[in-house]
Amino acid sequence: MSSRSFLEYRAMFALDDRDLDGVSLDCAGGASGFVAEAGAMGVRALAADPLYAHGAAVLAERLSGDLEQGNAMISANADRFVWGWYGSAERRREMRLRARSAFVADIHRRPGAYLAARLPHLPLADGSVDLVLCSHLLFTWADRLDQEWHRAAIMEMSRVSRREVRIFPLVRMGDGEPVPFLDALRADLRAEGLRCAVREVPYEFQRGARHMLTVAKRH
Numbered sequence: 096m097s098s099r100s101f102l103e104y105r106a107m108f109a110l111d112d113r114d115l116d117g118v119s120l121d122c123a124g125g126a127s128g129f130v131a132e133a134g135a136m137g138v139r140a141l142a143a144d145p146l147y148a149h150g151a152a153v154l155a156e157r158l159s160g161d162l163e164q165g166n167a168m169i170s171a172n173a174d175r176f177v178w179g180w181y182g183s184a185e186r187r188r189e190m191r192l193r194a195r196s197a198f199v200a201d202i203h204r205r206p207g208a209y210l211a212a213r214l215p216h217l218p219l220a221d222g223s224v225d226l227v228l229c230s231h232l233l234f235t236w237a238d239r240l241d242q243e244w245h246r247a248a249i250m251e252m253s254r255v256s257r258r259e260v261r262i263f264p265l266v267r268m269g270d271g272e273p274v275p276f277l278d279a280l281r282a283d284l285r286a287e288g289l290r291c292a293v294r295e296v297p298y299e300f301q302r303g304a305r306h307m308l309t310v311a312k313r314h
């Protein structure tokens with residue numbers, strides 16, 4: 096369970112103020128600094144993640160181990176990461192710690208903003224949010240989650256979104272390589288009446304991971 100900040104989401108998903116006008120869903124949210132910091136700024140956002148079923152106290156306990164585990168994985172694979180966006184490992188760590196604290200405080204204060212849910216099913220009505228943001232679940236874990244699971248997960252996120260689904264990154268965590276089934280998946284989604292595009296974003300941490308997938312209904 097990682098914790099990314101509002102600033103990281105802004106860059107990873109190339110978000111501008113218009114994108115954030117309306118309700119955004121962070122799916123899978125993890126320790127969503129994005130939702131917590133958005134809430135403090137008056138930007139409307141919700142998160143969904145199966146781990147929220149454990150409750151705020153258990154999650155807060157679990158989080159420090161997860162941050163250290165992520166840092167150890169990055170150190171062991173240093174050649175696969177670039178630091179231009181963060182500036183330094185220390186700045187990244189500070190950003191993550193701030194995001195984590197904001198999440199822990201916010202899930203205690205506003206538990207209703209954090210929905211226990213597991214893709215490919217979301218407990219939300221059709222078109223109940225404007226934008227869905229999906230960071231570091233789809234594609235990231237494509238060695239465990241196959242093309243059919245990705246199709247079903249994207250269909251479900253599109254069902255609940257009025258405007259668009261944005262997914263970042265498009266490479267696998269294990270080896271940093273592009274997902275081999277991306278083109279076939281895009282063809283599946285087109286056949287379901289969805290419009291997909293790959294867009295460059297102003298963020299890079301995994302070397303070469305500078306693109307998001309956008310998915311919207313064809314009108």
Ligand SMILES: C[S@@+](CC[C@H](N)C(=O)[O-])C[C@H]1O[C@@H](n2cnc3c(N)ncnc32)[C@H](O)[C@@H]1O
Nearest residue numbers: 096097098099123124125146213214230231232
């Ligand atoms: C690497 S974390 C990313 C969290 C956050 N989006 C971020 O960028 O920091 C992956 C998250 O996906 C959640 N997850 C795993 N399987 C899921 C599923 N089927 N549906 C929704 N979330 C899932 C995990 O609980 C975990 O919090």
